Structures are given as C-alpha cells and as structure tokens.
Ligand code: BES
Ligand code: MN
C-alpha cells in the first residue's frame with residue numbers, strides 16, 4: 001500500500017473510504033471539522049446515530065457513491081482518559097483490515113484528525129501520523145509466500161492500494177512527510193522480520209539467511225561479509241561451529257555495516273541477533289509438541305536484519321550513527337556429527353565451554369559473536385536480541401521482553417524506546433551471586449546453570465564474554481518474538497518482528513542523547 005499526501009489547495013479530497021478516529025462523547029465535527037466541509041453529507045448521515053466512540057466500534061457512513069468522499073469509517077477509541085498510543089495503533093490496524101475485507105481500494109486519514117488524537121495523547125500530529133501509517137501497514141500484513149494460490153473463498157480481499165493523508169491548505173505538511181516515510185520504513189523492516197520468522201527451516205537455511213542479508217546490503221548500499229564454516233574454524237569460533245556441525249546445512253556468520261560518510265572512525269553501535277533457523281535441541285532433543293515453532297528461533301536475527309531493512313528505507317539523515325549488525329546463524333540438529341552433551345569447545349574468546357545441554361545453543365552462537373564484536377571494534381554499545389530461554393516466557397509471559405544490563409543509561413534508553421514503540425520490556429537482574437552456578441568442573445564455563453532463574457543464568461553466561469568497559473545489553477525475546485495469539489497489529493500467528501521498531505527508536509536516542 002502506497003502512502004500519499006493530498007492537500008485541498010490541489011482540489012477536493014478524494015478517497016473511497018476516509019477513516020476518522022474519535023473517543024467517547026465526541027463528535028465527528030470536533031474530531032475533523034474540515035472533513036465535514038469536504039463531505040457535508042456527513043452531517044445528516046443516518047448512521048451517525050450509531051457513532052458513540054466506543055472502543056472497537058466501527059461505523060460506516062455512506063454518501064452518494066459518485067462523491068469524491070463517498071464513505072467514512074468512524075472508529076471508536078473508547079474513553080478519552082484511558083486512551084493510549086497502543087490503543088490507537090490497534091484501532092488503525094483494525095480499520096485497515098475492515099477496508100480490505102470490504103474491498104475499499106483507496107483510504108485516507110485527515111491530518112487534523114491525527115492532530116486531534118495527538119492532543120488527547122499529549123503528543124504531536126507528526127507522531128500520530130507516523131504511528132497510523134505503521135499500524136495500517138502492520139495490520140495488513142499477510143504471509144503469502146507459501147500459498148499456491150490466493151484463497152478462493154475470499155476473492156474480494158484485495159489490499160487497499162493507497163492511504164492518503166489529507167491536509168487543508170492551512171496546514172504545512174513538511175515534517176509530516178518525513179515522519180510518514182519513517183513509519184513506512186519501520187513497517188517494512190517489521191514485515192521483513194516477520195517473513196523470516198514465518199519461513200520454515202527448509203526454506204530459510206543459514207545460507208539462505210546470509211543470502212537475504214547480502215541482497216539487503218546490495219539494495220541499500222550497506223557492506224556485508226559472510227563467514228562460512230571454514231573461516232569460522234580458522235578464526236576459532238568453536239562454539240558457533242559446534243552448534244552448526246550437527247546439521248547438513250552449514251552455519252554462517254553475517255556482518256552487516258551501515259557507515260555514514262565521515263563516520264568511518266567512529267565507535268559503532270553493534271547489534272547482535274540469534275539466528276538459529278531451527279532448534280531441535282540437538283542431541284538434548286526437545287519434546288515434539290509444538291516443535292515447529294522453533295523455526296522462529298531466529299527472531300533475534302530478524303530484529304537485526306529487519307532493523308537494517310528499515311534503516312535502508314529511512315529518509316536520509318545525518319543523525320544516524322555507524323551501526324554494525326552481527327548474525328551468527330546455524331541449525332541445531334542431532335546427528336552423527338552433532339555435538340554431544342559433555343563435549344568441550346574453545347570459544348573465540350579462548351575460554352572453554354562444557355556443553356552440558358545442546359539445547360542451550362543460543363548462548364553458544366552468541367558468545368562468539370559478542371567476542372567478535374569486541375575484538376573488531378570498541379562498540380559504543382553492544383546489544384543483542386535472542387529468543388534465548390523458555391524461562392523468560394515463564395517469567396514475563398508471551399509478550400514480555402527481558403532486558404539485562406548493568407548500564408543504567410542504556411537500560412533507561414531501552415525502556416524509553418519500548419515505551420515509544422508499545423513493546424513490553426522489563427529489566428531482570430544479573431545477580432553475581434548466581435554467576436558461580438555456571439562454573440564447570442573441567443572447563444572454564446558450563447553452558448547451563450540450574451533451571452531456576454533460567455533466563456538469568458543464560459544472561460550471566462553471555463556476560464562472561466563481555467570485557468570490562470563494554471556497554472552491553474541483552475534482550476531475551478523468546479516470548480514476543482513468535483506469538484501464536486493474533487491481534488490487529490499482528491494478524492498472522494507466528495513471527496512478530498519484535499525488536500525492529502525498538503532498535504530503530506533506540507538508535508535515534510542513543511546517538512542523540514545517551515552517548516553524545
Ligand atoms: N530457543 C530456545 C528458547 C525458546 C523457548 C525460545 C521457547 C522460544 C520459545 C533455546 O534455545 C532453548 O532451548 N533454551 C533452553 C535452555 C535450557 C536447556 C537451559 C530452554 O529454555 O529450555
Ligand atoms: Mn535450544
């Protein structure tokens with residue numbers, strides 16, 4: 001769906017269906033007076049009696065079909081006092097879905113309606129428009145790559161072609177243009193990540209993931225290097241290699257870089273994403289129930305690659321810092337070549353790890369990536385995202401992301417960013433009292449600790465590979481990376497693209513305020 005801009009100075013507004021958002025006890029006139037000017041029939045529309053502004057309420061108001069604005073979809077936001085940006089996003093996504101169902105091809109939102117919602121939320125019209133655009137695009141997501149033909153029972157479900165933002169000649173839409181393009185870019189990144197998580201492991205191997213990263217880099221002018229299993233071994237990435245060796249599909253290590261001109265010598269922000277294309281558990285085999293969901297064990301990789309896709313589509317800006325994305329990717333399989341419980345490997349850091357459980361593979365591929373980041377650069381911040389532990393899902397539920405970091409400023413920036421994006425992120429501790437639980441009898445470190453506090457033990461394992469002075473944060477997205485429950489913003493069960501918007505938001509604030 002294209003996003004366009006219309007201005008009354010260029011003629012009358014034109015759209016098959018105009019969306020208007022209103023809270024309880026409000027009127028269309030209050031929410032969007034110019035719309036009533038452009039579509040005077042609205043004032044006497046019989047369906048107005050149904051417009052109450054209740055949450056989830058959608059009322060279609062019909063004018064004559066030959067009019068420039070023949071239909072309005074009035075969308076309720078519920079009580080004004082309780083309104084949140086997330087509730088607004090959900091209302092927009094649901095409205096976009098309704099329009100698709102009805103076959104409306106051109107949609108519109110009056111900018112003044114966005115301004116009205118902005119006053120309710122205590123934010124700006126620009127911010128609301130950006131969220132509206134993003135939400136509409138996320139709500140229209142579907143996964144079609146693996147269907148042989150469009151659904152025969154819903155031929156009328158054509159995607160809307162355009163969403164227009166409607167301005168009057170009194171409004172100057174310059175900053176809005178930029179915000180809307182940002183919204184489009186971020187949505188594209190999220191959808192990119194969703195597609196990766198939803199792709200089955202036979203269609204998205206570690207080599208395929210590397211190929212996707214290479215194409216992405218070509219598309220947007222980033223640099224991308226891919227290390228294969230031989231280079232990994234030569235460098236000494238023994239942990240990543242040990243996870244990959246059980247599979248017939250060899251592991252890869254992806255290095256993506258965005259470096260704005262003149263920032264070649266800047267310390268980069270490094271983002272690391274877990275890219276297990278399928279997690280059987282290896283020799284420590286998982287139970288078979290719902291094992292297919294482990295095709296989504298590359299949600300961290302999706303967050304990083306989706307972030308770069310968004311970055312590539314973002315309108316030009318000098319504010320963006322140098323960013324590097326690292327994706328260690330492998331398939332965790334049992335086989336005659338697979339790593340056995342009890343095997344000891346030497347990691348890139350030189351530390352040895354006793355692999356007591358081959359299902360704790362995420363931390364193994366991540367530790368080599370974290371070491372690589374610190375050996376190659378002196379990162380301004382080193383942040384990883386990973387579908388790392390079932391224990392995190394037990395702790396925070398299926399929508400909660402745990403953030404582990406000792407850096408107060410970085411934690412603050414991450415929590416602020418999450419507040420902006422509507423993601424549910426909460427800190428968990430890195431208590432050093434638990435750290436000895438990871439000591440191994442015969443190697444430097446064991447790859448598992450006790451089951452209790454599993455998410456913390458995984459984080460403490462990663463921390464063992466963080467050098468003094470590195471600003472590091474770990475995001476456990478085991479729950480929200482892949483969600484079976486649908487919502488208007490997440491209409492296809494499976495990959496969510498969690499992390500993409502968070503990284504986009506975080507990169508802006510980190511470079512501006514935190515480490516400036
Ligand atoms: N990929 C899983 C974690 C996971 C579980 C992600 C559920 C999404 C949903 C990870 O590799 C894993 O298997 N972790 C083990 C660690 C344990 C063996 C210490 C776990 O959480 O059970
Ligand atoms: Mn596992």
Ligand code: ZN
Pocket residue numbers: 276279297359361362387388
């Ligand atoms: Zn895993």
